Amino acid sequence: MKYKNVCVEAIECALPPEIITTDELENRLAPLYERLKLPFGRLELMTGIQERGLWERGRLPGDQSVDTVEKLLQTTGVDRSKIGMFVHASVCRDYQEPATACDVHRRLGLPQSAVIFDLSNACLGLLTGALQIANAIELGQIDAGIVVGTETSRALMETTVDELVADETLTRRTVKDAFASLTIGSGSAAILLTNRSLSRTGNRLLGASVLANTEQSALCRSQVDVTAGGRSDGQTMKTDSETLLREGVAVAAKAFERFVAEIGWDAAALDRVFCHQVGKAHQKLLFETLGLDDAKNFATFPLLGNTGSVALPTAAALGIESGFARPGDKLGLFGIGSGINVVLAALDWKTTLPSSAPTPPETLARFLALNAG
Secondary structure, eight states: OBOSSEEEEEEEEEOOSEEEEHHHHHHHTHHHHHHHTOOTTHHHHHHOOOEEEEOOTTOOHHHHHHHHHHHHHHHHOOOGGGEEEEEEOOSOOSOSSSOHHHHHHHHHTOOTTSEEEEOOOGGGHHHHHHHHHHHHHHTTSOSEEEEEEEEOOHHHHHHHHHHHHHOTTOOTTGGGGGGGGGGBOOEEEEEEEEETTTOSSOOEEEEEEEEEOGGGTTSEEEEEEEOGGGOEEEEEEEEOHHHHHHHHHHHHHHHHHHHHHHHOOOTTTOSEEEEOOOOHHHHHHHHHHHTOOGGGBOOOHHHHOBOGGGHHHHHHHHHHHTTSSOTTOEEEEEEEETTTEEEEEEEEOOOOOOOSSOOOHHHHHHHHHHTOO
16 A cells, blocks of 8 residues: 555654563562472563563553643644544553543544544554554545554553462463563553645655464454453463464565565665564564664663554654654554554654653663664
């Protein structure tokens, strides 16, 4: 798919205030580690994840999504009356119904005429939502749209730890299914797309390639029991991490062939690449398979973990804000999600708008240090 009239005005993110290190998490798992004789430090060694963030206890995804979109609106200065589509696209949402997008839309004071809906596509939610908005802009149906999402990992983390400590039937083999659940972090991100006639930046979304292999849809399964008030209890996830890694990268390799043919950018043409953030093994295999220079990648997983659908846009937001990506760069947004779905998008970046609520310099410095050299 190609676009002639779509611009990405800005990508904003918000980082949670509470930090839990991998060492702290392993200390909570001490009974399991001792029972199975697992070495401490194993989790960080295998994933490269040092820490991850958590939102305040009881804070709903929609609460944070309101704040993230407000930040985006202030940064771009867009007239709210121009928003013709509003999508909430994270895995986490406030209730099963109504759509979380409805309450967030109300609190933001967006137009009643806007198309409003939740979208679910695992870790590709925000990127998929951005393409839905881009399609509507290209068709002339709307002038602008926003996709937002907030992932909250506290319930999954706490349930997983409790179950692993309590289940004395686990073995070194069976515990692997819960491994990915210990890498999940929290975060929030939002993207504003506009018709190029309204754009102040000229940041063109040139197109995207998509590909799926749904024969592998059972490799990662998550479910949530939602109680009154939107509180999630008993959230669980089982993941065949090794197979998902291998099969996901295989689909990405085929999708990249389509990307090169459709967009005309090969590995050498890309200046910077922002990927879904899983861990160091995923990053290494993906870049080796696609023939990409690792120096073009902006990693966030060591400090944020895997933040689901907001991982890729958060990496892009931080990479752009920090100056890792500069005006004139050709940017690749490469998303792989369970299902398996792959979306590879091409962005011609021209202008970076100053954030209305900048990330603290010391925080940006930590991310830049991760990606130095």
